[in-house]
Amino acid sequence: MTEAVEAGPASIDIVLIDDHAIVRHGLRSILEREPDLRVVGEASTIESARAVVDQARPSIVLLDLKLSTGSDTEGLDLCATLVADHPELGVLVLTTFIDDHLVMAAIHNGARGYVVKDVDTSALIRAIRDISRGGSAFDARSAAAMVRGIHAGPAETDNKLTGREQEVLELLSRGMSNGEIGKKLFISDTTVKFHVGNILRKLGVSRRAEAVHLAGKMGLI
Template sequence: MATLTPPDAPGTRADAVDIVLVDDHAIVRQGLRSILERERDLTVVAEASTAAEALAVVDRVRPHIVLLDLKLSASSDVEGLDLCAELAQRDPDLGILVLTTFLDEQLVIRTIRAGAKGYVVKDVDTTGLIRAIRDVARGGSAFDPRSAAAMVRGLHAPPVEESHQLTPREREVVQLLARGLSNGEIGAQLYISETTAKFHVGNILRKLGVSRRAEAVYEATKQGLL
């Protein structure tokens, strides 16, 4: 359940960095809140456990930073990636900092392309996390050493066949494209926004090397993706 800190809560400051925590585990959010609110310039103004809650809360409180886990449900390891893209589409200036257990070269790159300003893994120490938040709040980017190394490896990795990089979500979208559904209808089927559905369709067209939805379906069929 989403929780909000009242605007006039004791300890808040006009010049504080306002943070929204997005993680499906309440104990993780409580721990992060306890750590971050020891810093005079950091204020946790809200929490959310699901993508839908996060979208509503961020729209309401307009934070400087969203501290986002990529795994927001048992059914998907990277549901937070869709949320990242949606938040960045709504507000390109929002400081989205991913804090997650997953460390994969291509996942780091995909997350940054989706609009995140930084990526740190959950074994980062307190000092590193706070530094990353402040760096993103100043308009910069932030990576812990492991994430930075993973991104460099991903950027220098030999190219692989694009179709092999279709995510499980993109494969779901391809199947719905084959049924002739619009972006809005795809969004309704997958419980995502039309904007996020459009984002996925664009990625699919790029990965399959086509420019039209019908061509994407044809190419996906040829490659055994349908």
């Protein structure tokens, strides 16, 4: 994790989240050639990412979905957490993975854009600027995947609980409040509320007690 740095008022402040230092260094050197772009922090893990975003308060996060050898998609949970904690944040997924369900899952978790790592420099910079202005940004392949996902309708995998949602559900079943769950998982009350909302939506219920009852019948807890 690097320390936040001062940025001019006209700059677009960016945090890079990728588990490979060489990728982060390459992105920094490319982005900081632009007068309006400033990299204000870097992170390689979920924990350091949350810390540097809290400290640096960027307007944009470039996020890889694979942050460890144990999972190819743990960045999805991180995306949801960052957006829940910082609703104004623009998350642009920059990854090597591309499929319909993954693109749709990133969008459902709050990402405003999705591009693959072989995107050309000008397209990446344009995507960052578009998101900084409140828009969205998708390269040709991710846009096509998104269209297919929309036309296909909700897929079964879209309703599958994430690892973090499963943890929250199990703690809900113990009767814990949002505050208690937050302390247990070292996340904010706002993030817990976000995950609870996703759990209710995915299970098709409107109350926490209903979610716990249904999850028990489904063998989820």
